[in-house]
Amino acid sequence: METFESLVRAEFAPKHVYLNTASNGLLPARxxxxxxxxxxxxxxxxxxxxxxxxxxxxRASFARLAGVPVERVATGASVAEYGGLIxxxxxxxxxxxxxxxxxxxxxxxxxxxxxxxxxxxPLDRLAESVRLDTALVAVSAAQSADGRLADLPAVRAxxxxxxxxxxxxxxxxxxxxxxxxxxxDFLAAVGFKWLLxxxxxxxxxLPEDFGGLTPLLAGWVAGEIxxxxxxxxxxxxxxxxxxxxxxxxxxxxxxxxxxxxLIEELGVDAVRAHNLTLADRFxxxxxxxxxxxxxxxxxxxxxxxxxxxxxxxxSRAGIEVSDRAGNLRAAFHLYNTTEDVDRLLDALVQE
Numbered sequence: 001m002e003t004f005e006s007l008v009r010a011e012f013a014p015k016h017v018y019l020n021t022a023s024n025g026l027l028p029a030r031x032x033x034x035x036x037x038x039x040x041x042x043x044x045x046x047x048x049x050x051x052x053x054x055x056x057x058x059r060a061s062f063a064r065l066a067g068v069p070v071e072r073v074a075t076g077a078s079v080a081e082y083g084g085l086i087x088x089x090x091x092x093x094x095x096x097x098x099x100x101x102x103x104x105x106x107x108x109x110x111x112x113x114x115x116x117x118x119x120x121x122p123l124d125r126l127a128e129s130v131r132l133d134t135a136l137v138a139v140s141a142a143q144s145a146d147g148r149l150a151d152l153p154a155v156r157a158x159x160x161x162x163x164x165x166x167x168x169x170x171x172x173x174x175x176x177x178x179x180x181x182x183x184x185d186f187l188a189a190v191g192f193k194w195l196l197x198x199x200x201x202x203x204x205x206l207p208e209d210f211g212g213l214t215p216l217l218a219g220w221v222a223g224e225i226x227x228x229x230x231x232x233x234x235x236x237x238x239x240x241x242x243x244x245x246x247x248x249x250x251x252x253x254x255x256x257x258x259x260x261x262l263i264e265e266l267g268v269d270a271v272r273a274h275n276l277t278l279a280d281r282f283x284x285x286x287x288x289x290x291x292x293x294x295x296x297x298x299x300x301x302x303x304x305x306x307x308x309x310x311x312x313x314x315s316r317a318g319i320e321v322s323d324r325a326g327n328l329r330a331a332f333h334l335y336n337t338t339e340d341v342d343r344l345l346d347a348l349v350q351e
Contacts, residue, residue: 140173188204285341
């Protein structure tokens with residue numbers, strides 16, 4: 001019987017200590033094999049029908065991870081793409097409430113409108129800052145810069161009380177933290193971080209009534225029968241959220257199908273328990289060294305102020321972390337071990 005450890009060991013063999021999943025996840029062996037098959041199909045002129053089947057398998061897998069019907073899931077290329085559609089749906093003068101210094105792909109589409117009132121507040125004051133004229137609350141479940149987790153139950157409750165919609169970016173949490181996408185009006189996530197897929201695929205979960213969005217980017221794949229929608233205006237848009245798809249990156253979805261299968265096999269709860277055990281070990285080790293990370297209990301991302309400039313030397317030593325705004329950011333995922341944590345701590349002792 002395969003265990004968590006044996007499954008992971010069969011899929012990953014990093015050459016270095018890789019603690020940078022918050023930037024890019026590692027590709028499992030099965031994903032590399034799937035990508036190789038897809039590339040060979042293109043090179044050999046094989047009909048690509050199976051690659052389009054991968055797109056639908058990926059959509060269904062993400063829907064299961066998100067806890068929503070597959071009909072509510074659209075697939076595209078970026079979070080900013082869906083943020084742009086949401087921004088376009090808002091009336092002029094509408095207020096969008098965001099957290100200070102949240103990730104640009106989440107917040108920038110609302111600023112680009114020019115006629116929306118975008119208000120940013122500290123993350124820990126987000127719920128209390130919702131007011132009657134707030135139309136939308138947009139926030140990342142886990143902050144990219146430092147791993148802090150939003151108080152999502154409080155945000156949802158405040159939004160409901162004031163009649164505001166909610167938009168969650170799960171890019172830094174999908175794969176290790178339950179999404180519960182049905183609790184939000186909109187949820188978006190990329191597939192290349194904690195979901196361990198190639199670049200080029202993203203998802204958006206929409207409400208059953210589509211939340212007032214217009215499929216401005218709709219092409220032939222947005223048709224109810226895509227292959228009957230290749231020429232002229234699309235006469236019949238898909239009845240599902242697929243009307244918000246863009247033409248898929250077939251290689252990305254071929255690889256992501258295998259990656260999501262692995263996440264489902266392992267189970268998000270088991271991945272979360274593994275990740276947090278390592279993150280907490282790192283936090284405890286930092287305390288023993290006299291360093292105080294940004295408070296982010298329950299997060300798989302640990303950010304340490306003042307140590308960001310150590311990133312280049314750590315990379316030269318075979319330890320991959322990030323420098324974010326002067327903070328050293330370490331992200332712990334399923335392929336990491338206690339030995340990885342201890343090696344990073346030992347390296348931080350050295351001057």
